[in-house]
Amino acid sequence: MKPIIIVGGGLAGCEAAWQLTRRGNEATLVDMKPDKRSPAHRSPRLAELVCSNSLRSNDPASAAGLLKEEMRRLDSLVIASADATAVPSGKALAVDRVLFSERIERVLLGQRGLRIVREECREIPGGAHVILATGPLTSAPLAAAIADLVGQQSLYFYDAIAPIVDASTIDRTKVFRASRYDAGEGDYLNCPLDEEQYRSFRLAVLGGRDIPARAFEDERYFEGCLPVEVLARRGEDTLRFGPMKPVGLVDPCTGREPYAVVQLRQENREGTLFNMVGFQTRLARPEQERIFRTIPGLGKAEFLRFGSIHRNTYIHAPTLLTDTLQLRANPDLIFAGQITGVEGYVESAATGLLAGLFLDRIRRGLPFSPPPRTTALGALLGHVSSPGGKGYQPMNINFGIFEPLGPGVRKRDRGERYRQRSLAALEEWKCRSVGTPPP
Numbered sequence: 001m002k003p004i005i006i007v008g009g010g011l012a013g014c015e016a017a018w019q020l021t022r023r024g025n026e027a028t029l030v031d032m033k034p035d036k037r038s039p040a041h042r043s044p045r046l047a048e049l050v051c052s053n054s055l056r057s058n059d060p061a062s063a064a065g066l067l068k069e070e071m072r073r074l075d076s077l078v079i080a081s082a083d084a085t086a087v088p089s090g091k092a093l094a095v096d097r098v099l100f101s102e103r104i105e106r107v108l109l110g111q112r113g114l115r116i117v118r119e120e121c122r123e124i125p126g127g128a129h130v131i132l133a134t135g136p137l138t139s140a141p142l143a144a145a146i147a148d149l150v151g152q153q154s155l156y157f158y159d160a161i162a163p164i165v166d167a168s169t170i171d172r173t174k175v176f177r178a179s180r181y182d183a184g185e186g187d188y189l190n191c192p193l194d195e196e197q198y199r200s201f202r203l204a205v206l207g208g209r210d211i212p213a214r215a216f217e218d219e220r221y222f223e224g225c226l227p228v229e230v231l232a233r234r235g236e237d238t239l240r241f242g243p244m245k246p247v248g249l250v251d252p253c254t255g256r257e258p259y260a261v262v263q264l265r266q267e268n269r270e271g272t273l274f275n276m277v278g279f280q281t282r283l284a285r286p287e288q289e290r291i292f293r294t295i296p297g298l299g300k301a302e303f304l305r306f307g308s309i310h311r312n313t314y315i316h317a318p319t320l321l322t323d324t325l326q327l328r329a330n331p332d333l334i335f336a337g338q339i340t341g342v343e344g345y346v347e348s349a350a351t352g353l354l355a356g357l358f359l360d361r362i363r364r365g366l367p368f369s370p371p372p373r374t375t376a377l378g379a380l381l382g383h384v385s386s387p388g389g390k391g392y393q394p395m396n397i398n399f400g401i402f403e404p405l406g407p408g409v410r411k412r413d414r415g416e417r418y419r420q421r422s423l424a425a426l427e428e429w430k431c432r433s434v435g436t437p438p439p
């Protein structure tokens with residue numbers, strides 16, 4: 001039998017190693033720490049939280065909380081360790097980051113069948129079942145090897161992310177549907193601004209608090225991908241000639257082109273998500289909410305993803321991976337963690353968990369399938385593997401990527417309905433595709 005090599009001992013790699021070895025597989029986990037560290041990693045330990053100590057909401061009626069609950073039901077090491085090292089933080093699950101990493105490392109060091117090797121992996125190992133989980137800051141030699149394998153154009157090193165809005169919270173009476181110069185079928189929702197609204201919006205952007213770049217993050221942006229606040233600083237009309245350009249868009253209410261527009265583009269097939277076109281930003285999240293809600297039509301918008309710009313190594317998973325995270329061109333190679341284009345600690349651990357479960361089934365020659373898209377785990381996999389356009393971008397878990405609920409569910413009941421539907425589907429999938437590990 002081929003050996004199993006897991007490259008990267010972060011959240012995804014540790015979770016994959018745990019799921020595999022507790023089912024009786026032998027595996028080697030390779031991490032370059034402590035001799036070599038990415039610019040963001042400080043601790044010598046495995047499973048380091050590089051920034052915030054919060055794993056976000058723990059409420060199972062929220063998307064992030066539901067993902068955790070599903071992982072709990074699949075005996076996730078990361079979630080069990082977070083629960084065991086939690087610090088008070090209201091409805092969120094925040095941890096003592098030192099105790100958290102220590103616990104994960106201690107459990108894995110004691111895990112029968114697991115060998116932990118501390119060295120940089122500079123090439124993709126051959127002749128093995130490999131789980132690649134080296135994260136958003138994969139070291140340069142390995143990133144080059146991945147680029148060689150998947151093609152330079154399918155590996156990204158930067159995120160320039162625009163916010164995503166919950167479609168049901170857009171005020172349709174204030175926006176109009178149209179494509180520029182009437183091309184297509186009116187594919188965009190356009191939020192029209194008059195001159196006064198535009199000027200005060202620009203001033204708000206200029207006054208907004210932004211998140212400074214980290215020392216290792218080069219602030220030289222691509223000209224075609226500039227943050228809105230940088231454009232706003234360049235001049236009074238720069239935004240109006242850039243992402244807020246009204247040319248070719250006639251507002252049916254006035255019969256004229258507005259002074260400026262914000263365009264919203266449908267993000268998913270179901271039409272539950274809309275992307276603010278060209279609105280990549282470094283503004284702090286509360287500032288995005290405050291300022292972008294002044295845009296006509298977005299007064300009550302709920303932001304399912306906020307804009308951001310940061311360093312991030314990830315592949316174009318929808319074209320490269322199957323819905324079981326295997327590389328289409330070489331199914332022995334499985335990707336997990338943030339490198340697949342999920343975003344966040346828990347999301348990364350979740351794909352590590354799935355990679356471990358899938359590989360266990362592969363090795364046993366047992367049938368398996370991805371969890372249904374009514375579950376949080378299935379929704380994440382759906383994001384990673386759905387054939388999308390070329391604009392693939394990392395995504396946190398949110399209800400917008402779940403299979404939509406039927407009509408007629410009141411907004412305040414949605415979270416609970418998602419929870420019930422998901423946990424029932426998860427139990428069924430577990431019986432069919434996971435099996436029980438030996439005691």
Ligand SMILES: Cc1cc2nc3c(=O)[nH]c(=O)nc-3n(C[C@H](O)[C@H](O)[C@H](O)COP(=O)(O)OP(=O)(O)OC[C@H]3O[C@@H](n4cnc5c(N)ncnc54)[C@H](O)[C@@H]3O)c2cc1C
Nearest residue numbers: 008010011012032051052121134135139337338344345348
């Ligand atoms: C600066 C920064 C801040 C972030 N802040 C947050 C936040 O506040 N909240 C949040 O939810 N998410 C945050 N993220 C995203 C977060 O990093 C990921 O969500 C999560 O840690 C990714 O998990 P992972 O297992 O994919 O990668 P990681 O946890 O980064 O683990 C990858 C591991 O691979 C190892 N490695 C890399 N290259 C090699 C190699 N060639 N050979 C051997 N080992 C290698 C590294 O040492 C590391 O231990 C942040 C990311 C960055 C870069």
